[in-house]
Amino acid sequence: MSIPEFIILAGAFFCVAALYSSVGHAGASGYLAIMALMGMAPVTMRPTALALNLVVATLATWRFWRAGWTKWSSLWPFIATSVPLAFIGGRVHLPVSGYRALLGFVLVSSAAVLAWRASGGERHLGEPQPRIPRLVALGAGAIIGALSGLTGTGGGIFLSPLLLLAGWAGPRGTAGISAPFIWVNSFAGLLGVQWASGSLPAGLPWLVAAVLAGAWIGTALGLHRLPPRALLWALSAVLLIAGGKLILSA
16 A cells, blocks of 8 residues: 555544444444455454454543443443454454455444434433343344444444344433443454464554544534434445445455
């Protein structure tokens, strides 16, 4: 990758981290979309997205926890089943066509979720109910964990709409639960990917600096207001294009 291309990549990652971290996410689906559009190899895409997820999720977890939005009693049932399956999923080496199809599905799903949030869909939901059925949480955690490891995402893009649509948390409460959930799944998935001989790019420290700067801005904004609709719509379009491209090329 040339220096100008790398600079574009780092700048795009900065924007993704800022936007995603404002709602308690770490940005893996956004990083994967950018890398897919730039033609990077799947063997590099998964570990890179998970490594950057760890950086952003660490900051997001700390900030939303300090603000009182993290409910550990609601979080642990999801984590209990997601972590082992994220590790197992990370160890699975999918054929290129299978990985492209699965990742394309995840990106298109992510685009739909962001479009829903951009349209103000979550504002029409009822008051959050604090009790989350443990059996449902355990089952959902297992499914999300497996998808997380297989695709190189932290799973927040699936957990957040579940929490919101089921009425288990409001927007900031969802962010407080999603951030640590993403961290543990990203860590487990990265261990699995590296075990299966993943490859991290040489310029990773610069990408880490870019997403950390973006997350610092995004988390600060997310604790006070929801992200601008225009940015959500724009990112939704990018995810849709990248996901469609991957599905068609699978």
